Amino acid sequence: MKRRVVVTGLGVVAPNGVGKDEFAKAIFSGCSGVDSITRFDTSKYSVKIAAEVKNFDPVDYMPIAVMRKTDRFAQLGIAATKLALEDAGIPEKPDILSKAGVIIGSGLGGQNFHEETIIAVLKNNEPRKAAASAVPRIMPNAVSGHIAILYNIKGPNLVISTACSSGAQAIGASYEKIKNDSLDTVITGGVEAPITEVTIAAYQSMMVLTTRNGSPSQASRPFDATRDGFVVGEGAAILVLEELEHAESRGAIIYAEVIGFGSNCGAYHMVSPNPKGEDAALAMNAAMEMAGIQPEDVDYINAHGTSTKWNDLAETNAIKLAFGSSARKVPVSSIKSMIGHTFGAAGAIEAAASCLSLRDGTIPPTTNLLHPDPECDLDYVPNEARSQKLKVVMSNSFGFGSNNAVLIFRRM
């Protein structure tokens, strides 16, 4: 018999709420986490807004020596891990952790330290200014390494980096590891701290960010005709995935079962999605096939929904291709309207949101959707959350490099 995989713990550190319940309350009430950037001086930037995580002190989640040695991306991940493990009731079970895996998604790694080190060295051509401790602060698997060391987790330890789909790819890989391998527990999710000078500048140059600086909470508007790009966000979400019998035997609370995962590459363009959405549709089809379900079985799609014209149109077309006649019946919404685009964390935060939707029977709204784009003509759950009995939720994530990852969760 196939091994089944369930979600038994959620840890969320998001721009509009820290902790799963605060986050759920925020997304179901349309609360925005977007505001003016406080992390650096934006006076020369055309983009002055982002979704920073607020009310977050790393020292509440880790020893001060670990805080000192970690970039913000790792701190966010360590904090989300602590919340997830506590939620799953695992911290008191060292025997489970010692055999568990850690698989985390991150697109950028320790970008804050990376920039600081580059400035220190290149400013006056002084190689001695590169700290010996720079590498383990910058490397993307700093986050999975610190999580393993802090909690003595000795199974496979990986970081998956596929830009904006990293978090979803990590969860999908973890799901497959439990389903097909001997692993019973994987700590998985996504993390990102991209609100840095160089990262914002680079995305600004790419012309993909909104410059609606005067109205931060209304700046991210997926599927709206007046959108002008996405908002950069930071955050982390960690899910504890467990083999079903393993979870049941210890009396774990089960949020949802992971039943499908589709992962592919459109091999189309490094940053533009295929406007017809053929590749993303194939990923949705693959996930539904793995789950053994039909399009009409999906009750809600948590969209990638970035708030760029290219993504929103390609995703809409992909849903139409994959869902056929049920495309217009299935509600689709994007929480990026509230928390911006958290890159490598996005897929994981949205997976957590999908589990919370299943738990609470509530679909989060796409906020700021006031002028529907005529080319985007699905049900995007505009502006108000919707109470609805949910059994199956699909979560879409797409990344630069034509990378697609689709997860499907089912209420137990």
Add this chain to the structure above:
Amino acid sequence: MTSEDQRREKVFKELKSLLTDILKIMREKDISKRPEITWDTDLEKDLGVDSLETLDILNAIEDRFNVDPQIHEANSMRGVREVVDYIIELQDQH
């Protein structure tokens, strides 16, 4: 205070400032999170200094005090008092 004591005090103050700088938390303004450094501080036990940070500290000592600290000797040295004495010993050899 003898001149030798004054000299040790001066080295201690410079070492303290150097350690505070290296062991700072990036972009952290809260001064309560700065490392507290006294004569009796144990770098490993009290501040969690690891082998990589030891290298960073040695590099900084080399630049600040114009001495040539040896990693194999420094690795066994964890107390601030010991480090101060080691710097003075190196300065005297110089």
